[in-house]
Amino acid sequence: MLDKSYYQKVDEIINIHGKTKAALIPIMQDIQAEYKYLAPELLTYVAKEIGVTEAKAYSVATFYENFSFEQKGKYVIKVCDGTACHVRKSSTILSKLYEELGLSKDKHTTDDMMFTVETVSCLGACGLAPALTVNDEVHPAMTPEKVSTLVKELRGEANE
Amino acid sequence: MEYMTIDSRLVPIEGEKNILAVIRKAGIDIPTFCYHSELSIYGACRMCVVEDDRGRIFASCSEQPRPGMVIKTNTKKLQQYRKLIIELLLSSHCRDCTTCTNNGMCDLQSLAYKVGVHAVRFLNNKEQLPLDMSSPCIVRDPNKCILCGDCVRTCAEIQGVGAIDFAYRGSKMQVTPAFNKCLSETDCVGCGQCRVVCPTAAISIRTNVTEVWDAINDPNVRVVAQVAPAVRLAVGDRFGIPKGENSMGRLVTALRMMGFDEVYDTNFGADMTVIEESTELAKRLESGEKLPLFTSCCPAWVKFLENKYPEFADNVSTCRSPQGMLSATIKEYFKKKDEEEGKTTYVVSIMPCTAKKAEILRPDNFTNGRQDTDIVITTVELIRMIRQVGIKFSEIAEEAADMPFGYASGSATIFGITGGVTEAVLRHLSDDKSHNSLNAISISGVRGNDNFKELTAKVGERDVKIAIVHGLARAGQLLEDIKAGKAQYDFVEVMACRRGCILGGGQPYEEGHNTRSARTEGIYKADRMTPVRYTSENPNLKLVYDEVICGKEHELLHRNLKN
Numbered sequence: 001m002l003d004k005s006y007y008q009k010v011d012e013i014i015n016i017h018g019k020t021k022a023a024l025i026p027i028m029q030d031i032q033a034e035y036k037y038l039a040p041e042l043l044t045y046v047a048k049e050i051g052v053t054e055a056k057a058y059s060v061a062t063f064y065e066n067f068s069f070e071q072k073g074k075y076v077i078k079v080c081d082g083t084a085c086h087v088r089k090s091s092t093i094l095s096k097l098y099e100e101l102g103l104s105k106d107k108h109t110t111d112d113m114m115f116t117v118e119t120v121s122c123l124g125a126c127g128l129a130p131a132l133t134v135n136d137e138v139h140p141a142m143t144p145e146k147v148s149t150l151v152k153e154l155r156g157e158a159n160e
Numbered sequence: 161m162e163y164m165t166i167d168s169r170l171v172p173i174e175g176e177k178n179i180l181a182v183i184r185k186a187g188i189d190i191p192t193f194c195y196h197s198e199l200s201i202y203g204a205c206r207m208c209v210v211e212d213d214r215g216r217i218f219a220s221c222s223e224q225p226r227p228g229m230v231i232k233t234n235t236k237k238l239q240q241y242r243k244l245i246i247e248l249l250l251s252s253h254c255r256d257c258t259t260c261t262n263n264g265m266c267d268l269q270s271l272a273y274k275v276g277v278h279a280v281r282f283l284n285n286k287e288q289l290p291l292d293m294s295s296p297c298i299v300r301d302p303n304k305c306i307l308c309g310d311c312v313r314t315c316a317e318i319q320g321v322g323a324i325d326f327a328y329r330g331s332k333m334q335v336t337p338a339f340n341k342c343l344s345e346t347d348c349v350g351c352g353q354c355r356v357v358c359p360t361a362a363i364s365i366r367t368n369v370t371e372v373w374d375a376i377n378d379p380n381v382r383v384v385a386q387v388a389p390a391v392r393l394a395v396g397d398r399f400g401i402p403k404g405e406n407s408m409g410r411l412v413t414a415l416r417m418m419g420f421d422e423v424y425d426t427n428f429g430a431d432m433t434v435i436e437e438s439t440e441l442a443k444r445l446e447s448g449e450k451l452p453l454f455t456s457c458c459p460a461w462v463k464f465l466e467n468k469y470p471e472f473a474d475n476v477s478t479c480r481s482p483q484g485m486l487s488a489t490i491k492e493y494f495k496k497k498d499e500e501e502g503k504t505t506y507v508v509s510i511m512p513c514t515a516k517k518a519e520i521l522r523p524d525n526f527t528n529g530r531q532d533t534d535i536v537i538t539t540v541e542l543i544r545m546i547r548q549v550g551i552k553f554s555e556i557a558e559e560a561a562d563m564p565f566g567y568a569s570g571s572a573t574i575f576g577i578t579g580g581v582t583e584a585v586l587r588h589l590s591d592d593k594s595h596n597s598l599n600a601i602s603i604s605g606v607r608g609n610d611n612f613k614e615l616t617a618k619v620g621e622r623d624v625k626i627a628i629v630h631g632l633a634r635a636g637q638l639l640e641d642i643k644a645g646k647a648q649y650d651f652v653e654v655m656a657c658r659r660g661c662i663l664g665g666g667q668p669y670e671e672g673h674n675t676r677s678a679r680t681e682g683i684y685k686a687d688r689m690t691p692v693r694y695t696s697e698n699p700n701l702k703l704v705y706d707e708v709i710c711g712k713e714h715e716l717l718h719r720n721l722k723n
Contacts, residue, residue, distance in 0.1 A: 044338070
């Protein structure tokens with residue numbers, strides 16, 4: 001059960017975009033921007049408020065890779081696996097991250113809710129390949145060693 | 161007149177919205193999975209592709225006919241194209257045809273045969289998903305889904321429910337309720353219209369045939385059947401009997417051959433409903449309370465109203481459905497006999513409807529904690545049982561149903577079609593019980609295929625405003641209008657399925673396009689051919705009210721609303 005404050009925030013977001021079916025995607029985007037993820041309860045609530053079926057809202061939310069029903073960690077690391085990054089061995093970057101953080105293809109977020117690791121198809125930073133972002137900050141020309149250092153730094157920063 | 165050329169022949173264009181309709185008019189049964197004339201056009205299955213004179217290939221369902229157009233429907237290129245589509249569909253489809261509930265009735269199966277796919281070159285590496293058996297009405301098997309979206313559009317556009325939709329994308333796409341919930345956790349009303357349009361067995365009827373055989377084979381059980389009005393017009397479809405013909409006589413014989421102890425007619429329950437509902441309407445008109453009165457015969461409609469418009473719950477008639485009334489009365493009728501003989505009476509209700517399977521489980525349909533209807537089987541399941549026994553349905557002699565619940569008026573028969581309940585109630589409330597009165601009522605606006613009809617009828621001194629709706633999406637719209645004060649009625653009849661029970665979720669749908677008109681004509685013919693047309697003239701009613709019901713109308717014939 002989510003706290004009442006979530007629904008108040010969502011009401012604010014709905015008011016900005018209006019109670020129309022067409023507002024579904026912008027509302028979902030704003031909720032995700034606010035909480036880094038789209039809580040299922042909130043999607044159900046939005047669907048009811050703007051008059052689309054829950055199944056339709058779920059349909060739209062699952063169509064776009066960008067929307068996530070899972071709560072994200074403090075640091076969201078997006079590893080680029082576009083063509084340029086892929087040929088420059090982004091897969092070793094990803095496996096190093098998985099190893100360091102104890103994550104896998106099916107487990108995206110650490111239990112302490114610190115890190116979430118995702119892959120993206122292209123960050124548009126092909127000249128910097130292989131690249132990754134930490135909460136939208138770009139880290140270029142990554143190597144497995146640099147990944148270890150980065151994780152250490154982020155952990156240290158969090159502990160301060 | 162404007163013309164287009166289809167397969168080298170000139171075909172007139174007469175206002176068709178798409179080329180597909182023109183092609184079918186020209187006598188070519190072009191294959192489709194995702195096209196239904198009553199739904200929006202989706203254009204996903206690509207089976208209806210045609211080739212124009214420049215070699216361009218496009219879907220005929222989503223292209224307007226234009227004068228002078230030249231198209232071909234069966235070129236070598238198109239044949240290969242269709243074959244490949246079917247092969248690809250089959251590549252990710254569960255291919256256990258011999259054990260599939262839809263074996264022999266599957267569009268995918270028959271189209272694979274028609275277009276000549278004899279082998280599938282691709283391996284099915286799709287992840288197998290669990291079946292959804294949570295609903296008492298329908299079963300969802302996602303492994304058999306070909307993603308045509310017919311169920312999604314039917315549920316949203318015709319029924320206004322939208323319990324299921326597409327989720328995910330690309331190779332991971334599925335049709336599912338939100339958050340992969342079970343159907344029972346959604347607003348699904350169990351109408352089964354998704355199953356009607358499903359070309360495979362991805363959505364099928366939840367079958368209860370085994371339970372019925374178990375009861376028949378138990379010597380301590382008195383197995384009693386009741387047959388709904390719409391069943392008799394559809395059951396013959398699979399046995400070579402002309403569409404829309406009344407097979408009640410054969411059905412009674414077949415049920416007796418199968419081992420049923422008593423065979424009754426749900427129409428008798430409908431006659432009781434006419435009496436109870438007319439009384440209720442008269443009372444509410446007098447007091448002016450809880451108007452409009454909504455009919456309660458259709459369980460999918462009742463559930464829809466409860467889910468989405470609970471504020472109208474008091475407006476729904478307190479009457480049980482004809483099925484519910486008759487089952488309670490049958491149980492009462494055999495109560496003493498059962499005690500004497502040490503038997504139990506088991507009521508099997510044969511219905512055109514999947515939602516009836518859920519209705520019998522509702523506590524408000526119980527009598528003192530007793531479930532009155534023990535099991536519901538649909539027309540489709542009954543056909544399967546007749547086949548299991550090997551009865552040659554078209555050859556057997558006709559017999560009459562058992563008394564006292566085997567005789568009913570013509571008014572009861574038309575409960576199976578939209579407008580029928582209203583027509584029956586108007587007949588009952590009319591002081592003039594003549595032929596002329598029957599005709600006058602039949603042309604008063606109660607009949608016809610429109611999904612919304614309104615009329616004003618004179619009951620006594622008063623003008624009664626009536627609305628007749630089929631399709632729950634339209635019913636939802638009506639409730640919105642009533643809520644907003646834009647519309648005002650005294651009596652509203654709603655049936656969830658388009659055109660009523662004759663096209664219910666449990667009915668067979670054979671090839672050909674005249675099923676709707678044949679059943680419509682068939683049901684009105686059955687009414688015309690019944691010697692007693694007015695409920696009040698059914699001689700058995702008085703007997704049953706006097707000797708079985710004995711003043712317990714409230715307990716047996718109305719919903720138990722306190723629990």
